[in-house]
Amino acid sequence: MSDRAVTLGQFVLQQERMHPEASGQFTSLLLDVALAAKMINKAVIRAGLVDVLGATGTTNVQGEKVQKLDVFAHETIMRVLGSTGQLAVIASEEDEDIVQVTDGMPIGRYVVNFDPLDGSSNIDANVNIGTIFSILPRLTRTGRGTHEDVLQAGRRQLCAGYVLYGSSTMLVYTTGDGVHGFTYEPSIGEFLLSHPNIKTPKRGRIYSANEGNYAHWSEGVKRYVDWLKCDDAETGRPYSARYVGSLVADFHRNLLYGGIYMYPGDKKNPNGKLRLLYEAAPLAFVAEQAGGAASDGTRRIMDLAPAALHQRTPLFIGSPENVAEAQSFVQEKHAGVTSDRRTR
Numbered sequence: 440m441s442d443r444a445v446t447l448g449q450f451v452l453q454q455e456r457m458h459p460e461a462s463g464q465f466t467s468l469l470l471d472v473a474l475a476a477k478m479i480n481k482a483v484i485r486a487g488l489v490d491v492l493g494a495t496g497t498t499n500v501q502g503e504k505v506q507k508l509d510v511f512a513h514e515t516i517m518r519v520l521g522s523t524g525q526l527a528v529i530a531s532e533e534d535e536d537i538v539q540v541t542d543g544m545p546i547g548r549y550v551v552n553f554d555p556l557d558g559s560s561n562i563d564a565n566v567n568i569g570t571i572f573s574i575l576p577r578l579t580r581t582g583r584g585t586h587e588d589v590l591q592a593g594r595r596q597l598c599a600g601y602v603l604y605g606s607s608t609m610l611v612y613t614t615g616d617g618v619h620g621f622t623y624e625p626s627i628g629e630f631l632l633s634h635p636n637i638k639t640p641k642r643g644r645i646y647s648a649n650e651g652n653y654a655h656w657s658e659g660v661k662r663y664v665d666w667l668k669c670d671d672a673e674t675g676r677p678y679s680a681r682y683v684g685s686l687v688a689d690f691h692r693n694l695l696y697g698g699i700y701m702y703p704g705d706k707k708n709p710n711g712k713l714r715l716l717y718e719a720a721p722l723a724f725v726a727e728q729a730g731g732a733a734s735d736g737t738r739r740i741m742d743l744a745p746a747a748l749h750q751r752t753p754l755f756i757g758s759p760e761n762v763a764e765a766q767s768f769v770q771e772k773h774a775g776v777t778s779d780r781r782t783r
């Protein structure tokens with residue numbers, strides 16, 4: 440790759456030329472996601488200056504307090520993507536049900552599921568927040584999009600990625616041909632290729648979890664986290680605990696440095712907190728394409744077909760050796776393990 444700056448648009452076109460078999464039909468859709476990201480980014484970086492901080496006083500379908508930026512991000516994505524003529528149906532964390540694309544627009548061949556602003560509880564504290572998106576082919580042939588079109592397993596995704604808003608806003612995506620990261624250059628309004636072909640380390644020594652939930656975790660998860668904290672230089676333990684409380688920020692750091700993010704189920708919420716369709720599945724696609732893994736503790740996230748729009752799932756995601764290790768504890772294959780001197 441030459442050292443000249445490559446924009447997202449140029450890169451996507453290069454990819455299309457390199458892979459004639461790739462239809463590239465959703466190229467413009469991906470570029471529209473980037474357009475929406477630029478508009479959201481402009482609001483996010485000015486959040487402290489204009490009246491978008493604080494809550495709207497309403498709650499979303501999750502029963503969560505809706506922050507004004509949440510609403511802006513949701514409405515921006517719906518407006519930009521809804522006018523592409525490429526979509527049949529859209530699903531968002533902020534909407535109770537699917538949104539069919541109508542209003543005289545041509546009904547397209549694709550579905551977009553997204554979390555408009557994940558980690559929004561961090562907005563007022565100026566902590567990184569993110570947009571997560573997933574593009575799928577519709578299953579139904581004609582007519583308005585349906586739930587069947589939306590509720591597909593992650594392995595059906597054509598494209599998935601996230602935008603991480605912060606001091607340096609990044610867009611990271613995959614179309615099944617590796618993972619590529621772009622850094623936003625506001626002076627020219629372009630996402631420039633900064634992290635081509637991201638590969639996550641096979642093992643990392645960072646774990647990300649809300650240990651405030653420890654008392655409610657299963658014995659297997661407790662044993663795993665206890666094991667990570669044992670002092671054993673030979674296996675690089677104890678690991679470092681890093682938890683921003685914003686999935687996209689924790690995921691992105693672990694993608695680059697190696698490690699594991701986990702949000703297990705617990706006694707209060709057996710399926711955990713995170714949503715399968717527009718949080719776990721898109722990030723699982725990115726993780727696997729970067730050489731990582733994503734599991735619900737026993738099954739591959741990408742194989743799980745959601746039965747409901749806002750279905751939750753436990754999530755263990757990151758470096759493959761870390762995820763496999765976590766799975767072995769969660770499945771109690773290491774019952775009784777404390778500070779054993781295992782090979783790794």
Ligand code: P6P
Pocket residue numbers: 557558559560649684685686687689712713
């Ligand atoms: P907790 C944010 O609400 C979110 O969905 C993720 O971004 C984040 O990782 C997680 O929830 C934080 O949840 O229960 O640790 O505050």
